[in-house]
Amino acid sequence: xxxxxxxxxxxxxxxxPRVAVCLCLDVSPSMSGEVEQGAHPDTVGVPIDELNKGIIxxxxxxxxxxxxxxxxxxxxxxxSTTPVVERDFESIINATPPQLTLKAGGTSLGTAIEKCxxxxxxxxxxxxxxxxxxxxxxxxxxxxxxxxxxxHQDSALKVVxxxxxxxxxxxxxxxxxxxxxxxxxxxxxKFSPLKLxxxxxxxxxxxxxxSISGVSRTSTEEEYKPDYEKAKRLGDPLx
Amino acid sequence: MRGKHDNHSAVEWKIASACxxxxxxxxxxxxxxxxxxxxxKNDILAVCLCDGAGSxxxxxxxxxxxxxSICDFLIKESVSAFNxxxxxxxxxxxxxxxxxxxxxxxxxxxxxxxCTLVAMLLKADQGIAVHIGDGLIAIVEAGRPRVLSAPDxxxxxxxxxxxxxxxxxxxxxxxxxxVPEIATSFALMTDGAQxxxxxxxxxxxxxxxxxxxxxxxxxxxxxxxxxIQSVITEHLLSQTxxxxxxxxxxxxxxSFVLACPECKRWDxxxxxxxxxxxxxxxxNCGHCFPLSYKIGxxxxxxxxxxxxxxxxxxxxNLSQVHKTTGISTTTLRRWNxxxxxPSISCQF
Numbered sequence: 407x408x409x410x411x412x413x414x415x416x417x418x419x420x421x422x423p424r425v426a427v428c429l430c431l432d433v434s435p436s437m438s439g440e441v442e443q444g445a446h447p448d449t450v451g452v453p454i455d456e457l458n459k460g461i462i463x464x465x466x467x468x469x470x471x472x473x474x475x476x477x478x479x480x481x482x483x484x485x486s487t488t489p490v491v492e493r494d495f496e497s498i499i500n501a502t503p504p505q506l507t508l509k510a511g512g513t514s515l516g517t518a519i520e521k522c523x524x525x526x527x528x529x530x531x532x533x534x535x536x537x538x539x540x541x542x543x544x545x546x547x548x549x550x551x552x553x554x555x556x557x558h559q560d561s562a563l564k565v566v567x568x569x570x571x572x573x574x575x576x577x578x579x580x581x582x583x584x585x586x587x588x589x590x591x592x593x594x595x596k597f598s599p600l601k602l603x604x605x606x607x608x609x610x611x612x613x614x615x616x617s618i619s620g621v622s623r624t625s626t627e628e629e630y631k632p633d634y635e636k637a638k639r640l641g642d643p644l645x
Numbered sequence: 646m647r648g649k650h651d652n653h654s655a656v657e658w659k660i661a662s663a664c665x666x667x668x669x670x671x672x673x674x675x676x677x678x679x680x681x682x683x684x685x686k687n688d689i690l691a692v693c694l695c696d697g698a699g700s701x702x703x704x705x706x707x708x709x710x711x712x713x714s715i716c717d718f719l720i721k722e723s724v725s726a727f728n729x730x731x732x733x734x735x736x737x738x739x740x741x742x743x744x745x746x747x748x749x750x751x752x753x754x755x756x757x758x759x760c761t762l763v764a765m766l767l768k769a770d771q772g773i774a775v776h777i778g779d780g781l782i783a784i785v786e787a788g789r790p791r792v793l794s795a796p797d798x799x800x801x802x803x804x805x806x807x808x809x810x811x812x813x814x815x816x817x818x819x820x821x822x823x824v825p826e827i828a829t830s831f832a833l834m835t836d837g838a839q840x841x842x843x844x845x846x847x848x849x850x851x852x853x854x855x856x857x858x859x860x861x862x863x864x865x866x867x868x869x870x871x872x873i874q875s876v877i878t879e880h881l882l883s884q885t886x887x888x889x890x891x892x893x894x895x896x897x898x899x900s901f902v903l904a905c906p907e908c909k910r911w912d913x914x915x916x917x918x919x920x921x922x923x924x925x926x927x928x929n930c931g932h933c934f935p936l937s938y939k940i941g942x943x944x945x946x947x948x949x950x951x952x953x954x955x956x957x958x959x960x961x962n963l964s965q966v967h968k969t970t971g972i973s974t975t976t977l978r979r980w981n982x983x984x985x986x987p988s989i990s991c992q993f
Contacts, residue, residue: 408864410872413908413930416852417880418844423802473886537846539802573800621803 422476423539425621426495426529427614428522431457432549433506434486434513436584444551446584451605453550453581458506460607465503467615474619475499477541481525485518487511487554495529515549515589516557522547523564526574541621542575546614548602550581553589562593569595577632579610579644597631606643613637613644658690658767659861661869662892665877667837669699669886678760679835679890680708684716690767691719694892696780696835698759698807706751707744707758711808714743719766719775726766726773726821733817736775740808759807763794763833765894767824774820777813778805781839783850785830785858787958788904788911790850792843794820796836805836827958829901830858831894837887841880852929854893855909861895869893902954903947907932915948917971923948944972949980956981 436444437454445453461482468474480501482493486509493504526543533540545565568574578590578599590599602610616636637644666677678697683690693712697704718739725731744758761778774782779796797816798805806816832854834842842851857876860869873891881889902911905927912928915936923936923945938945952970955961963981967974 408860408868408872410860410864410869410875412853412856412876412880414880416856416908417841418849418851420840420844420884537844539798539845541803542801572804 421536421538423541424479424533425474425477425541425618426479426481426526426543427618428481428483428495428526428543428545429461430483430485430489430518430522430545430547431506432486432513432515432551432581433457433484433509434551435508435510436513436551437581438508444584446550446582448583449550453605454506454508456605456607457548460611461503461506463608464611464615465498465501467612468498468618471615471619474615474621477621478618479529481522481529482506483518483522483525484509485514485521487514487517489514489518489521491521491525494525512554513549513551514555514557515547515553516555516559516561519545519547519558519561519565519593523561523568542572544618545574545576546579547576547590547593548579548581549585549590551584552586558589558593562589565593566595577614581605600632601645603643603645609643657896657898659866659869659895659897660692660892661857661861661866661873661895662890663870663874663877664890665874665882665888667886667888668882676705677888677890678705678708679837679888680705680712681833681890681892682709682712682716683892684720686720688768689720689723690894691716691764692767692833692892692894693719693762693764694780694833694835694890695760695762695808696778696837696888696890698761699887701759701807701809702757703751703753704758704760706747707809708760710743710747710758711740711760711762714740715762715764715775719764719773723766723768727768727771729821731773731819733814733819736819737808737813737817744809755809759809761805761835762808763835765831765833767894770824772822772824774822775817776820777808777817779836779839781832781834781836781843781850783832783834783843783854784828785832785855786825787827787902787954788829788855788909790830790832790852790854792848792850793822793831794818795848796839796843796845827954829896829899830855832858833892835888835890837885837889838877838881838891840885840887840889842891852908852910854891857891858893858895859904859909861893861897862901902950903936905930905932906934911951911954913951915951915970915972923971944976948972952977952980 439445439449439452468478478498479495481495482504483489484492484506578594580601664677664679681694683692693715695708695712697708763780764775766773774794776794779798782794783790784793877889908930910929914926915923918924926933955966
């Protein structure tokens with residue numbers, strides 16, 4: 407009678423493949439919602455408060471998803487004139503979401519994006535050295551105003567190059583009526599920037615969390631496209 | 646060791662296999678998108694395992710079509726395969742034509758049938774490996790598994806090349822090899838199974854592959870296949886959302902050197918504890934068991950084979966063999982006439 411047993415200790419335990427998600431978030435004074443601070447006159451509510459709530463929701467939502475929980479690693483970069491790394495890449499399992507505050511200054515979108523690209527590159531190299539499988543990383547950029555310098559021109563070229571080589575997915579989001587669609591669209595070669603409806607940060611981050619948990623195998627021919635249908639089911643946060 | 650090496654034939658290889666749908670599919674209700682095919686003709690054996698792309702609508706069909714058609718192709722073109730003139734283009738074109746033929750009476754376009762391919766062609770002691778995309782072919786030699794054809798994942802875990810990809814021809818790998826005498830088993834697997842049976846860092850294949858292969862020494866192909874399915878369901882599925890499939894080939898004609906009954910490695914120490922008993926200790930997992938033989942009889946044939954293995958493959962000299970086995974140098978010299986008779990000047 408054959409013994410169909412194996413030695414369990416001889417099975418390989420591979421680390422869960424990771425997906426790096428970098429949030430690049432505008433915390434310049436206009437995110438206060440006050441017109442004197444540069445916010446669009448149509449803005450209702452306090453954008454930065456809603457953004458913070460959305461981030462909390464994001465962390466919670468990913469943690470509750472069996473697929474994404476062990477895969478997702480999140481970095482948060484908040485910027486005005488200079489970017490600040492609020493969270494470097496870490497597993498989301500025990501992480502606490504950052505509480506963002508307004509930062510005085512302008513809106514240097516390009517400098518912030520450069521910072522994010524550096525973080526993403528470093529993390530990818532760490533994965534490679536450790537032999538950890540990883541998925542194509544995501545860069546989410548959210549801004550409500552006009553960039554106050556031209557740094558985004560150069561950084562857009564880098565982003566476009568990475569996206570075209572399928573090394574990065576970017577989701578640029580304009581918040582409110584004052585967002586510069588041009589500045590966002592030059593860094594997104596595959597689809598136009600999305601616009602957040604009102605201050606539906608919570609719904610957006612829920613959609614993002616769903617998208618991340620759905621990261622699965624794609625062929626080298628496939629393009630990333632935001633799943634608008636799914637977005638509609640989740641409170642329709644995007645235009 | 647093995648008697649006649651040219652005794653390989655298609656019937657010598659017993660094959661067990663299982664394809665199990667992943668957890669990701671049970672969520673969406675889709676079936677397993679892995680498929681395999683096995684074809685034999687005279688003394689030629691072809692085995693193909695395909696993994697349908699998760700994002701391709703009809704990849705389940707794609708995997709079935711490609712697995713079967715490539716098996717047919719490899720058998721038909723075995724002469725050119727073994728003389729090194731079979732081209733990647735021909736393989737890709739044949740697979741795509743089979744899909745196109747299916748599409749003519751069904752729905753979809755080529756990319757809807759995307760799948761990877763791991764395949765082997767065996768005739769006597771000659772082998773061909775054909776591989777596109779991820780998944781793995783492992784060979785087990787002297788109880789130790791190693792990679793024969795590695796997964797091709799480009800940069801990211803969720804990106805690989807399929808038979809329908811534009812760069813398929815450039816990325817298809819054809820490898821010819823001689824099946825070594827000490828090769829006891831082969832394993833083909835898709836990337837879901839890889840998650841528990843292969844470690845990229847260090848290029849390590851799990852010993853579990855040989856443990857499953859050894860079942861075929863005493864069980865039927867069907868019984869062993871059920872066993873593999875249980876292993877996948879109980880141990881492999883929880884580590885991935887992907888479908889998990891494994892096809893194992895076992896050389897039943899191999900003269901096996903004594904393998905550890907636990908982990909199936911051949912790295913063992915023998916120590917003569919009594920006149921008629923050896924204590925066998927596995928160098929890999931530490932498992933110990935006694936091996937006895939009758940008084941007045943010759944040493945067990947397993948011991949003779951093992952000494953032969955140490956000399957031929959581990960390249961041990963007389964003194965090393967004596968140390969490892971505890972058998973007297975006189976006896977060892979009698980078994981292996983090529984050891985020089987010691988003289989004063991002889992050093993070991």
